[in-house]
Amino acid sequence: MQTVLNILEVEPIRLLISFGAVLFLVLNLAAVLTMAERKVSGYIHLRYGPNRVGPRGLLQPAADVFKLFSKENVSPGRSDLWVFLGAPIAMFIPAALVWLVVPFAPGAVVADLNVAVLFFVAITSIGALGVVMAGYGSRSAFSLLGALRGAAQMISYEVPLILSLLGVVMLTGSLSLADIVEAQGDTIWTWYFLFQFPMFITFYISGLAEVKRVPFDLPEGESEIVGGFMVEYSGMTWALIQAAEFASMAVMSAITVTLFVGGWQPPLPFLDLGHFNWVWFGIKTALIMFTFQWIRWSVPRLRMDQLMDLGWKILVPITLIWLFVTAGLLLVFPSLGA
């Protein structure tokens, strides 16, 4: 027993095993999230949602996954095959990689990088590559339009996304996510979403755009370009794209929680659960994800030019102004910083 634990202490093996565990978690999370999405939509639409497969329809994701697993994998005749098949993987890997740096609880992080914020920013921007690959490889007008939209959207929303997390970095003076969580303290009013409220909102909106959720789901645009970049995907490739979407949605909520809502920290000191503080992390992440789905079923979609207007003319100025405000306050009251 002791030897086993010792082996786990060895860094590469610990990394591999813990990453494997996180990957398992991500894949399952994607399945659970599809179920949650259908149930949440059911409640919003005044209907039941899936309730025939297993108890209360809980086995529905399993049925979907096994079905997609056994579906034929069609690739269009004139498609660029390797690009076409590589795109879902290129989409999934960045979404899964970000989980490496998410701190679930004190010490419970796969790789506690001291540049975790930078890592997150770098890896999420790779996601656009997969979208472009999918659109180009499918060789269809709809896919191409979706890919071009996706590339434009994801690259322009990187700017407000990065600017809005700079405020937190300034306050903490560290790029490590664990440090950021520690710095926020275990009371709800010291978490950054209050002091950095404009940044929190900007980060949330840019995050929505980054993971292509309604009202920013232009690359998919179900009623306009019939699924956009994924119009030609079927079976497991399509499932992989969906898994990537849900994983990136989950990771975006996790990062939002880590940066602004205090990560694993309990809202009040007496609610500290010790080793079970990851429960707080889970609850907060689930809440943020629920708001994503709430928005998904409530509002229409923006148009491309309006999307660009929102990004460049509203979000970027807001973040810049608040960055100056934060910097000024830090100069006047140095005690604000960590």
Place this chain on the structure above:
Amino acid sequence: MLSEERRAHHEGALTEPASSRLVSPDIRDEFGLETIDMNMGPQHPAMHGLLRLILELDGETVVRCDPVMGYLHRCHEKIAESRMYPAVIPLTDRLDYFANMHNEHGYVLAVEDLLDVEIPPRAEYIRVLMCELMRLASHIPSIGFLMLELGAFTPILYAFRERERIQAIFEAVTGARMMFHYIRIGGVKADLPPDIPQKIWDYIESLEDNFQRDFVDLIAGNEIFISRTRNVGKMTQEQAVEMGVTGPALRCTGVDFDIRRDYPYSIYPELEFDVVTDSAGDVEASYRVRIAECLQSIRLIKQCLEQMPEGEVMGDTGRRIRPAEGEGFGRVESPRGEYAVHVVSDGSDTPYRVHYRDPSFCNMQLLQEIIPGHYLPDIMPIMGLVDPVSGGWDK
């Protein structure tokens, strides 16, 4: 609702006409820019059935739009020539399948024009009652479809909840959910069941409660909805009239025209209602017109229920309907506009020629006029403005 400043901002941002976005072909040639040909439909979520649009895209701007029809051509006019007069009514049900009652009514009016029968007043009231219910059952989903095409999924479910309740009333009255065959030559098939007037009244009351909440408060003030629909599909009165547009799509430009008032039929002259117009002539205006027309329909239904006389529901047409040689015209205001029927008789059992003027068909000419210059995603709200129905334009 929006503040005046935001309103002005929206209008200021979009006052330039859509066509000003078009790059002239000369410039495109000079710089070697190419356009994409794109085929939208016939199987496309936003094409209201089986419409195929051949689009030429310059980036996301539509340069040319060419609607292709005929994917649901069901030979209505040819088949009608070999059916006996009453047997054409169930076929007309299937023309514009969101306005079945209006289709029946129009055809029946045309045949009655040929026959010169007297229709009992109770039958007239029942016809108008059913037609106005049908208008509700068409307008409310069309608002839902508009939102669905903009990307909001929920309103369509609320719309279909209301439609489902109206269909339950239809089923109790006519025996069918969609294809009624209820309005017959000379009257209606059967009297209303005794408990139905109260049921309709209860339903209308409950709809009045829901309507403001589900279809106005949820939608009308939404910033994204406004930015997606205001000044989109903008057309002038002249444009709309030139293209032969009728119905809400015409009234949203401000032309005050409604068959029910200007070419009165049935008992509409005895009922009180307003013809709703809006001046903007864009998608948002058509949404507002549809909302207001729903309220007018509710008003009409209440009046019908209050004033409905007792008596027979079927006039005397004789066993065989064999009109003399001649021609008859029927014209009703369907939810989409002017629905007219022209029946030519040669003195036999079967019509010599039946011609349907369907509003969807005529309104759709608008597409090739107003879509060029708009962005690709604007096609969907414009389809919501025109709101054509596949069975209608393809006959």
Place this chain on the structure above:
Amino acid sequence: MALSLPEGDLQTRLQGYLDGLNNRHGLEESEITDNVVRVVALPGDVPAVLATARETLSIVHLSFITVVDRQGSFELTYELMDFRGGRVRIKTTIEGDEPVIGTATRSYPTANWHEREAYDMFGVAFAGHPDLRRTYMWQDHFDHHPLLKSFEISTKRTFEGLR
């Protein structure tokens, strides 16, 4: 910019339409029945009559164009509306198997699709039409004009016993 719609008494307006058309064109028949101005014109005159109706009399709306195959000749009905109760019905008859008539699209652009439909269903050709192609059937795979009486469908046979 606002469109002006006619006002005033219906009967005087109808009389105005009737006189306006009568004075300018040689019409075969013209009468007012049931609030409808009924006019029969020669096929060659129809575009001019429609132009008068649109330009001079400002009747704004063309409701529909019906073609009736009278086996040997084609009867065309143009129904115009002034949006305020007035109706003008222009009828004409074209002789022959391959009918040609002038287009109405110059005065009423909405006639575009109505004429395409008539061409598709009856083979009536409209000279000067900007875009005359079939609406419903294929251009290439379907050689018939289905609403002609010479084109029979099987129903005729199956229903004969019932009559």
Place this chain on the structure above:
Amino acid sequence: MQQFNEPNIITTSTDKLFNWARKNSLWPLQFGLACCAIEMMSTGMAHNDLDRFGAGFFAASPRQADVMIVSGTVSTKMAERMTRLYEQMPEPKWVIAMGACAISGGPFLDGYSVLMGADRVIPVDVYVPGCPPRPEALIFGIMTLQKKIERDQQVGYDRPRPALVDEDGTINEYLPEREYTEISEGKAPRLEGIRPLKRTYVFERAGMPPASQTDVGWVPPEVKKRLKEEARAKKAAEAEASENGSANGSATENKENA
């Protein structure tokens, strides 16, 4: 890898798993043809809620769909498109013919452009009668399809899936094994004996628009290119003419006319 020719414990177990998954996750294609499409939508909406059976995800793209609900009259013009959509769906796939029109042509059976049932061009698994069928009927049809899927075997049973579209693009008519009544038999040779009209191409007559405008919608790229080049040549000629001065104006006009 060993080829199984007969069902055994391995194949039947996987069959059970995958059939369970397939029958509980039947995603229909978002494909409304006619009036029945409205009832199909009603089925998906809150009152009847097709999503309860896991079949509520209406896939907009045929690549992600499992079952095609042919909801309405299939015209001959649409039949070609429908066949293509069917071919675009990945295996395993099923078809439900919803309504009288999709089963036999329904009330429009005599129409000259109406296909007599979807099963003339694609293999149909479940027929749902009605005009239009009630949502409950469609749900029953889907449950019938689920029962059919339950019986499915991957080994020892070949489902006939004839290729519908050949390499060269011709569409083979798929004729199911069922007896046709008299009316249907009268259908196929219906156009025989009717005098085909002389093709009245408009551009054969005087005063008609040029041929390019009578083409149906889409202009082939090569034709487009040619037209563009012609327009360019014309423009170049005009530019040349204007350079040469107004004296040559009449000459350019002649050229244009030629």
